[in-house]
Amino acid sequence: MTVKTYKNAVPKEAAGLREEIFVQEQGFTDEFDEYDSKAVHLVIFDGEEPVATLRFYDEGGGSYHIGRVAVKKDRRGEGLGRLLIDEAVKEIKLLGGSALTVGAQEDKAGFYSRCGFAQSGERYFEQNYPHIPMKKDI
Numbered sequence: 001m002t003v004k005t006y007k008n009a010v011p012k013e014a015a016g017l018r019e020e021i022f023v024q025e026q027g028f029t030d031e032f033d034e035y036d037s038k039a040v041h042l043v044i045f046d047g048e049e050p051v052a053t054l055r056f057y058d059e060g061g062g063s064y065h066i067g068r069v070a071v072k073k074d075r076r077g078e079g080l081g082r083l084l085i086d087e088a089v090k091e092i093k094l095l096g097g098s099a100l101t102v103g104a105q106e107d108k109a110g111f112y113s114r115c116g117f118a119q120s121g122e123r124y125f126e127q128n129y130p131h132i133p134m135k136k137d138i
Contacts, residue, residue: 001051001080003087006041013050014041014068021070028127035067042087044080052080056088062098064088069102085115089138099137106130 006014010032022028039055052071056064066088071080092100104112106123109132121133 001083002045003083004043004045005091006043008037008039009041010036010039010055011041011043013043013045014053014055017043017050017053017070017072018068020072022068025073026129028129030127031068035065040091042084042091044084046075051075052084054084054088056092056100058095058097059101062096064092064095064097064100066100066102081111082115093138097138099135102134102136103131104134106132109134 004011010018015032018031022031035057036055039057041055042053043050044052052069052075054066054069056066059065066085069081069084089100100117101120102112102117103124103126104117106129109119112134115136117134117136119132120135124131124133
């Protein structure tokens, strides 16, 4: 496995994974947004195949937002999501970050809890999908 970092633009490998998982599998319609151009994108490759991705961006005040965490359906349960979070934490610490936030899909909140995040606000809906705001100090 190799983790590659891309800055300030969505690499085609990450775009493909996000299209497959968030649009085709989960039915989201507004997948790409203005944050993509200012985010750092991480992609895990198994050989030449992209298998997982996430993005993070600076929210100011030492806080960074992690989002668009996506793992290919047939690769879930292998620890790739946790690997992405751990790699993001390393990079964010190097940038001087002290806290992470995430808008976790409600049914994925357990994953983020296992990664050290705690609920930090009330449930909300994004594209009719329930989300939980969560935070982690690093």
